[in-house]
Amino acid sequence: MGEGIGIVGSGIAGLHLGLFLRGHDVPVTIYTDRTADQVAGGRLPNTVGHHHHTLERERALGVHHWDANEYGYVCHHHYVGGEQPLRFRGDFAHPSSVIDYRLYLPRLMEDFESRGGEIVIEQVAAEDVDRLSQRHDLMVVASGRGSLQSMFARRPEQSPYDRPQRRLSAGIYAGVAYSEPKGVNIHFSPGHGELLELPIFSHQGFGTALLFENVPGGDLEVLADTRFEDDPAAFNRLVLEKLRAHYPMVVERLDESEFGLWGERDILQGALTPTVREDYVRLDGGGYAIAVGDVHTVVDPMMGQGANSASYSAWTLGEAIVSDHVYDERFCRRAAREREGLVLGVSDWTNLMLNPPPHVLEFIGAMSQDKALCDEFTSNFNDPEKQVDVLCTPERTRAYLARWAAGLTPAA
C-alpha cells in the first residue's frame, strides 16, 4: 500500500474529492500542471452554475465561501424568439450560483493545503499514471487534459454524438443589467442556438456571462470564431449585432455605452463532443485508476450540469473510498454503480436537450403556460435523473403531463 489517494487534476472533481478525503483523514496528493496563482491569473475556464445539491456539498466540506443568498440567483427566465415571443420563469426551491473558477479553484486549493492535502505541480500524462500508482493505494484521474482521456475508452452506447453539437463562445461582459428576480436567462433562437446569460461573480465583482451556444453552420457560429484580441471594438459590435438579431430580450437591459467584454482573459471559445467514457482502468502495475469529472463524461454546458456532475461523482467516490479498504476492481465497479444514476442522467438529459424531439418542445410549450410546472423543471436541475424520467420518451412525457394535469403530485 502507498500513501493514500493520488488525484490527477485540480478542478472541482479533484478538489471536492481531495477535501472530502482530508475530512476523513485520508492522505491525498493532487497532481496538477498549474499553481493556484496561474489559475487565478489565467483565461476564463468556464461559466458554470453550482446548483443546490453542489452547494450543499460545499457547505458540508466547509468551502461555501460565497453565500448563495448573496452571490447566487433564484430562477431561470426563458425567452423564446419568433413571431409569438414567449417569456416564462421557473423558480428554484433553493438558489444556485456562478462563481468564476479563477476565484473558486485557487481558494479551494488553499483550503485543501491548509487541511493537510499535498499539491504537486507536475504535468502528468497517461503514461505517468502507472508510475504514480506505485506511490498510492488508488489513482483518480480528474483531468481530461492531454493524453489522460485516452486512458478511458469511449462508451459508444452512451455517446450518441461524434462531433460537437454547438460551437461555444463564453465571455464576461459589462453593461447588461440583471433581470428581476436575479436569475439565469435562457434564450432560444430556433435553428441558430441558445444564449445563457449568467450572473457571475468574478475578479472585478459581479458581471454578466454570455454563453453563446451556436449551432454549427448557423448565423451565430461566427461568435465562436471571431477573436476579441484582433479588434476588441469590432468584436463587441458583432456581439451586439447578433444579440439584436437573435436575442432582443437581452438588448432591453443593455447599456450600449457600457457594453463590452471585460478583457481578453475573460473569453473562452471552442467546441466539445459530448462523450461518456469507461469508469476505470487497470494499470500495468496492477493498481486501478478511476475517472471522475470531464474525463469520465463530457457534457455540453447548455444545461449547466458539468460541474455539478463532477462534484457529485467526487463525493460518491469519496464515500466509496472511506467505506472500503482495498481498491481493486470490485471497489471500482461499486464506485461506478453508485454515481451512475446521476452522472448518466446529466449526460442523457443534456444530449436530449441539444436536439430536442417534438415531445420535448411540447413540454417546453406546456411549461410556458404553467409556472408550477416550470418551477418543478427548474428545481429538477438538481435532479437530472428525474429530467430524463420525464423527457426521455414521448410516452414518459405524455404520462407525466397527464399526471400533472390531474393534480397528482410529481413522483417523489
Place this chain on the structure above:
Amino acid sequence: MGEGIGIVGSGIAGLHLGLFLRGHDVPVTIYTDRTADQVAGGRLPNTVGHHHHTLERERALGVHHWDANEYGYVCHHHYVGGEQPLRFRGDFAHPSSVIDYRLYLPRLMEDFESRGGEIVIEQVAAEDVDRLSQRHDLMVVASGRGSLQSMFARRPEQSPYDRPQRRLSAGIYAGVAYSEPKGVNIHFSPGHGELLELPIFSHQGFGTALLFENVPGGDLEVLADTRFEDDPAAFNRLVLEKLRAHYPMVVERLDESEFGLWGERDILQGALTPTVREDYVRLDGGGYAIAVGDVHTVVDPMMGQGANSASYSAWTLGEAIVSDHVYDERFCRRAAREREGLVLGVSDWTNLMLNPPPHVLEFIGAMSQDKALCDEFTSNFNDPEKQVDVLCTPERTRAYLARWAAGLTPAA
C-alpha cells in the same frame, strides 16, 4: 395503464412489496396459488432468520407482530468439531428472529387485504403473465414456482454452480434446550456439512429448527433422503445418531426422552442450485415483468440470507415504483441497479461460504480468537456486501485483518 401493480407470489417478497405499495396508495393485486389457510396448514416452507434490517422494514410496514426482543435471538454460537474443538460466539448489535412462515405469511396476507390489497387465488404460469400484464402497469414475479423461473435467463457470470452444493433437511424438533444467550448455533463438520440450530417460533410455540446442510456424498446426506413418515422412530434415531457423530455439542443440550421431530408437516427436505437470474423481461404485449426474491436469486440457506435479500429487493423495488410514473425498460434498469449491491452481495457471500477457500478458513480461525471480530462479522449478517468486501479475495481478507490488528475501526 391498468390497475396498479400485479404481483405473482405471496412469499415475503410479494407481501413486503404489496404492503409497501399499499402504504403509498398504489393499487396492488397479488396472484397466488394458495390461500392463507392452506399456507398455515401446509408443510414447513423454510427456517429462515429475519435480520435487523428486515425487522426494521417490518416495523416501517407495521407488520412486526412478533417483537424481536421477545421472540428473537441475539447471537451466533459457533462450534467446530475435530481434534481440537472450538466454540466461539458472535453477538448481534440488534436481535434477529425466526418465525415459522406458516404463521408469518398468513398474518401478512391478512394485513395486506385489510389495507386494501387484492389477493386472487390462481395458479399463474409463465404464459399467463403477459395476459395479466394487460391489467396492470407493471408485473412483478415474486415466485419461482413451476414455469415462472424460466421467464428469467440464468446469469452464468453470477452463478458459479451448476448443481446443489448441499442436500438439505430442515425440521422442527422437540427436546433441544436453547443455548445461553439465545442464539442460532452454527456447527461445522468438515467434509460432511454444517448444522444450523435455530430458535423458531411456530404453531406449537417455541421449538428448535435443525437445518442440516449436507455435503453430497458425505456421511450426512442420508438425512436428506430418509422419510420421517415411513418410520418416525427410526428417523429420530437416525438424526440422533448423526448428531452424536458430527455435532456432539448439540447433544449436550438434548433431552433424549423428549427428542424428535414435531410432526410430519414440520420437515422439509431437498436441494437447490444457487442461481442468479436476469432482473426483468419484456413481455410480448409490450409491458415488463421484473423478478424479485427467489426467482431472481436462489441462495443456499446456509447464511440465512434469502428472505432478507427478498425483503430488501421488494422494498427498493417499491421505492422505485412510487418514484416513477412509467414502468418501461429505463425503470427496470434503475430498479435492478438499486438492489444490485445487496442482492449480489448475498449471493456472492453465500456462494463463497459453501466452499470456503483457505483465506476464509483463516478468517474463521481469527474470529475464534477475537470476539470483537466475531461480533463484527455477526452484525454484518445485516450487510452482506461488507462480508464480500472482507472475504472475496485473499488480499482483501489480509488487508482487513491487518487493519483490524492495527486497531483501525472497520471501514464505515
